[in-house]
Amino acid sequence: xxxxxxxxxxxxxxxxxxxHEAAWRLPESNPxxxxxxxxxxxxxxxxxxxxxxxxxxxxxxxLTGTGEFRPPGQLEPLTLLTALSQHTTRxxxxxxxxxxxxxxxxxxxxxxxxxxxxxxxxxxxxxxSATPEEAANFGLNNxxxxxxxxxxxxxxxxxxxxLWDSWETDAVLADKSSGRYADVSRLxxxxxxxxxxxxxxxxxxxxxxxxxxxxxxxxxxDDGKNFAANHAEAIFxxxxxxxxxxxxxGNIKSRTAAARRDPDGVxxxxxxxxxxxxxxxxxxxxxxxxxxxxxPEYGLWQLANILExxxxxxxxxxxxxxxxxxxxxxxxxxxxxDLILELAQRERLTVREILSRLGGGRGHFTFVxxxxxxxxxxxxxxxxxxxxxxxxxxxxxxxxxxxxxDHVLPILRRKGLFRExxxxxxxxxxxxxxxxxxxxxxxxxxxxxxxx
Numbered sequence: 447x448x449x450x451x452x453x454x455x456x457x458x459x460x461x462x463x464x465x466h467e468a469a470w471r472l473p474e475s476n477p478x479x480x481x482x483x484x485x486x487x488x489x490x491x492x493x494x495x496x497x498x499x500x501x502x503x504x505x506x507x508x509l510t511g512t513g514e515f516r517p518p519g520q521l522e523p524l525t526l527l528t529a530l531s532q533h534t535t536r537x538x539x540x541x542x543x544x545x546x547x548x549x550x551x552x553x554x555x556x557x558x559x560x561x562x563x564x565x566x567x568x569x570x571x572x573x574x575s576a577t578p579e580e581a582a583n584f585g586l587n588n589x590x591x592x593x594x595x596x597x598x599x600x601x602x603x604x605x606x607x608x609l610w611d612s613w614e615t616d617a618v619l620a621d622k623s624s625g626r627y628a629d630v631s632r633l634x635x636x637x638x639x640x641x642x643x644x645x646x647x648x649x650x651x652x653x654x655x656x657x658x659x660x661x662x663x664x665x666x667x668d669d670g671k672n673f674a675a676n677h678a679e680a681i682f683x684x685x686x687x688x689x690x691x692x693x694x695x696g697n698i699k700s701r702t703a704a705a706r707r708d709p710d711g712v713x714x715x716x717x718x719x720x721x722x723x724x725x726x727x728x729x730x731x732x733x734x735x736x737x738x739x740x741x742p743e744y745g746l747w748q749l750a751n752i753l754e755x756x757x758x759x760x761x762x763x764x765x766x767x768x769x770x771x772x773x774x775x776x777x778x779x780x781x782x783x784d785l786i787l788e789l790a791q792r793e794r795l796t797v798r799e800i801l802s803r804l805g806g807g808r809g810h811f812t813f814v815x816x817x818x819x820x821x822x823x824x825x826x827x828x829x830x831x832x833x834x835x836x837x838x839x840x841x842x843x844x845x846x847x848x849x850x851x852d853h854v855l856p857i858l859r860r861k862g863l864f865r866e867x868x869x870x871x872x873x874x875x876x877x878x879x880x881x882x883x884x885x886x887x888x889x890x891x892x893x894x895x896x897x898x
Contacts, residue, residue, distance in 0.1 A: 452834075453863070453864070453865065453878065454824070454828055454834075454835050454836075454858065454863040454864050455499045455680075455713055455715060455834055455835025455836075455876075455877060456498050456499055456835055456836060456838055456864065457498065457499055457500045457501065457502050457538075457540070457682075457715055457835065457836070457837050457838065458489070458493035458498045458500070458501045458502065458838055458840075458847060459501075459502045459504070459682075459717065459837040459838060459839045460486070460489050460490075460493075460501055460502065460503060460843065461504065461839070461843070462479045462480040462517055462520070462843070463475040463476060463477065463479045463480075463517075463842065463843055464840055464841050464842035464843040464846060465719055465806060465807050465808075465810075465839040465840060465841055466719070466736045466805060466806050466807075466841040466842060467515075467516055467740060467741075467744060467745065467748075467805050467806075468736050468737075468739035468740045468741070468805065469736065469841060469842040469843070470516065470517060471739045472735075472736075472739070472842055472845075474842075474845060475842060475843075477517075478517075479517075479843070480517045480519060480520055480521070481519075481521060483521075483526075483529060486521075486526060486529075486530060487529075487530065487533045488844060489501070489843060489844055489847065490530045490533060490534050490537065491533060491534060492844055492847060492848065492851070493537055493847065494534045494535070494536060494537035495851075496851040496855055497536075497864075497865050497866070497867060497868055498537055498838075499537075499538055499835070499873070499876040499877060500537060500538030500539065500540050500567075500569060500873055500876065500877075501530075501537055501538070501539060501540065502540040502541070502542075502569075502571065502662075502682070502837065503520070503523040503526060503527065503540070503541045503542065504520075504523075504542050504571075505520060505522070505523045505541060505542040505543065506542070506544070506573075506575065506577070506580060507544060507547050507575065507580050507583055507584070508577060508579040508580045508582075508583055509579070511744060511747055511748070511751075512747070514743075514744075515741040515743060515744035515747075516741075516744055523541035523542060523543070524541055524543065524556050524557070524560055526541075527539040527541050527560055527564070527568070528559075528560055528563055528564075531560070531563055531564035531565075531567065532563075535565075536567075536868045536871060536876075537567065538567050538568075538569055538660070538872075538873030538876055538877075539560070539564055539567045539568055539569065539873070540568075540569035540570070540571055540660070540662055540873075541569070541570065541571065542571040542573055542664075543557075543570055543571070543572070543573075544573050544574065544575040544580070545572055545573070545574055545575075545595075545598065545599040545602040545603070546573075546574050546575040546580075546589075546590065546595050546598065546599070547575055547580065547583075547584050548602075549643070550602050550605035550606050550609065550643055550645055551605075551609065551645055551647075551649070553606065554605070554606040554609040554610060554649055555609075555649060555650065555651050557570055557606075557654075557658075557659045558610060558649065558651040558652075558653075558654045558658075558659070559651055560659070561654035561655055561656055561658075561659050562651070562652070562654060562655065565655060565871065565872070566654070566655030566656045566871065566872035566873065566874070567871075567872060567873045568654070568656070568659040568660070568873065569659055569660035569661070569662055569680070569873050570659045570660070570661055570662060571662040571663070571664055571682065572599060572603070572661065572662065572663050572664075572673075572677070572678075573664060573665070574590075574592075574595035574596060574598075574599050574665070575589070575595070576589070576592075576778040576779045577589065577751070577778060577779075589778075592667070592669060592775075592776075592778075592780060593669055595669075596669040596670070596672075596673050597641075597642075598642050599673060600673060600676065600677075601640050601641060601642050601643060602642070602643070603661070603677050604638075604640075605636070605638050605640070605643050605645050606658070607658060607882075607885075608636040608638060608647065608885065609636060609645070609647055609648070609649040610649065610653060610654055610657065610658035611634070611653065611657075611658075611884040611885050611886055611887075612633065612634045612635070612636055612647045612648030612649050612653075612886070613632070613633055613634075613648060613649065613651075613652045613653040614632035614633075614634075614653065614884060614886055614887045615653050615884070615887065616629075616632065617629055617632035617633055617652070617653075618652060632886075632887075633648050634647065634648055634886050635647045635648055636648065653884070655872065656872050656873065656874050656881060657874075657881040657882040657883075657884065658882060659873075660679050660680060660873045660874060660877065660879065661677055661678055661679045661680075662678060662679070662680045662681070662682060663677065663678035663680075663681050663682075664681070664682040664683065665780075665781055666683050666684070666694060666781035667775075667780040667781045667784075669780075670780075670781060671697065671698055671701055672701065674698060674701075674702075674712065675698065675701035675702045675704065675705040675707070675712075676705050676707075678712055679711060679712060679713070679877070679879055680712070680713045680714075680715060680877060681698060681712065681713070681714050681715065682715055682716075682717065682837055683714060683715070683716050683717070684716065684717050684781075684782065684785060684807075684808075684809050684810045684811070685716050685785070685811060685832075686785065686788075686789050686809075686811055687811075688826065688827055688830065688832055690788075691716050691827060691832035691833060692827075692830065692831055692832040694714070694832075695714050695831055695832050695833065696831065698712065698714060699712070699714075711879060711880075713834040713835060713877055713879075714833055714834050714835075715833065715834060715835045715836055715837050716810075716811065716827070716832070716833050716836060716837065717807060717810035717811065717836070717837040717839050718810065718811050718812075718813055718823075718824070718836050718837065718838065718839065719806045719807035719810055719811065719812040719813065719839045719840075719841055720813050720815075720820045720838065720839075720840070720841075720846070720850055720854070721733045721736070721806070721812065721813070721814045721815075721841050721846070722815070722816065722817055722820060722846070722849045722850065722853060722854065723814075723815075723816065724816065724817075724853075725816060726814075726815055726816060726819075729814045729815050729816065730814060732814075732841075733806075733812075733814045736805070736806070736841060736842070737802055737805060740801070740802070740805050742762065742798075742801060743757075745801035745804065745805060746760060746797075746801065748804065748808070749786070749797070749800065749801060749804065752778070752779055752782055752783050752786060753766075753770050753776075753783055753786065753787075754776050754778055754783075755770065760797045761797060762796065762797050762798040762801075763796055763797070763798055764796060764797065765790065765794070765795070765796060765797070766787070766790050766797060766800070770787065771787060771791070782808070782809050785809050786800065786804070786809060789803065789809075806841055807839050807841075810837075810839055812841075817853040817854045817857060818857065820850075820854050821854055821857045821858060821861075824836060824854075824858070825858075825861065825863070828863070838850055
């Protein structure tokens with residue numbers, strides 16, 4: 447794919463009262479933001495007013511923690527995106543949905559429906575669900591192993607794509623005079639019979655306005671990177687250093703080319719948690735305030751959950767125990783556990799220091815500084831070959847997003863790196879990505895769906 451110029455892509459990653467685990471305790475925060483539709487509408491409209499490419503809702507089919515120290519649940523994201531689509535007009539709408547605990551037909555139908563309802567703004571962040579707690583909610587004694595989850599996800603995606611293609615773009619005639627509603631020669635069974643799924647098709651929803659929703663992937667393990675190279679159009683990833691981000695960026699582009707796909711058609715967006723002050727001292731004070739509101743018991747639970755051990759294994763004022771470095775790769779969240787272990791070793795952190803570092807964004811890069819310093823970091827990663835854009839993860843919401851919009855975006859715009867106005871209507875147009883060609887109709891990619 448050729449682009450006349452390279453543009454910075456920004457996604458607003460929204461999470462209740464904010465990404466910092468103590469954000470809900472700030473005096474100005476709404477501690478019940480998780481189930482407050484008005485809060486989510488306000489955030490969506492705020493991000494759209496700033497011309498963000500998209501907003502993103504994370505999700506998982508189990509409680510986060512016990513609920514004692516941080517809000518543990520969230521509204522079902524496709525339901526929430528449908529509501530937000532009626533209060534916005536242009537911003538892309540991306541949600542996490544598990545491929546492990548869904549079936550292709552029903553999920554392809556729901557995602558196609560969101561794309562229709564939103565006028566072509568839907569995106570799917572594909573996860574394979576890593577925890578035993580999630581498996582237990584679906585009648586399983588344990589989760590599938592890491593590799594098997596990705597094998598299943600690969601077949602899942604192939605079925606979903608076939609279902610989205612099963613209506614050609616001009617299948618509907620709606621010809622009142624003849625009484626013919628559809629050209630049945632343009633509706634296709636897919637007759638899939640694989641190792642995990644048997645699906646006849648066609649879908650009972652017309653081909654989505656975008657051909658299919660934008661496909662996003664978030665795992666950075668070897669299995670995850672191979673899956674992304676074959677399917678993803680955007681990748682949400684976590685890195686603590688420019689060097690690691692640059693290595694990942696080059697690796698994923700190479701894997702994409704090896705999969706016979708255009709590397710420019712896969713956008714890499716690392717997460718950044720910007721804690722911003724008008725001076726460095728002011729930014730550090732805000733970071734200190736948030737850090738002091740953390741509850742260590744929650745951080746310990748989170749660390750133990752990722753590293754798949756018990757909280758009793760940790761001593762707050764000592765390094766991580768040796769056994770967590772000596773084990774084989776875990777079956778759960780491999781890339782996140784690897785990131786934490788590398789961070790702990792590289793900076794020789796105690797457990798207490800690790801908990802502080804993870805408090806802002808669960809392993810995503812937290813940057814504390816002035817608007818100019820945040821911009822310098824974003825530009826260095828973007829122009830240095832480590833990112834095509836960023837997941838903006840405000841530590842507190844809405845205040846952190848407002849600060850980013852008011853003080854960082856104007857600098858990026860003066861540098862000519864970020865849009866002043868939307869030039870397209872769909873999520874694919876914002877990301878500069880084409881409508882995928884249907885396997886049943888070679889000219890579907892050129893078909894321009896009318897969106898009111």
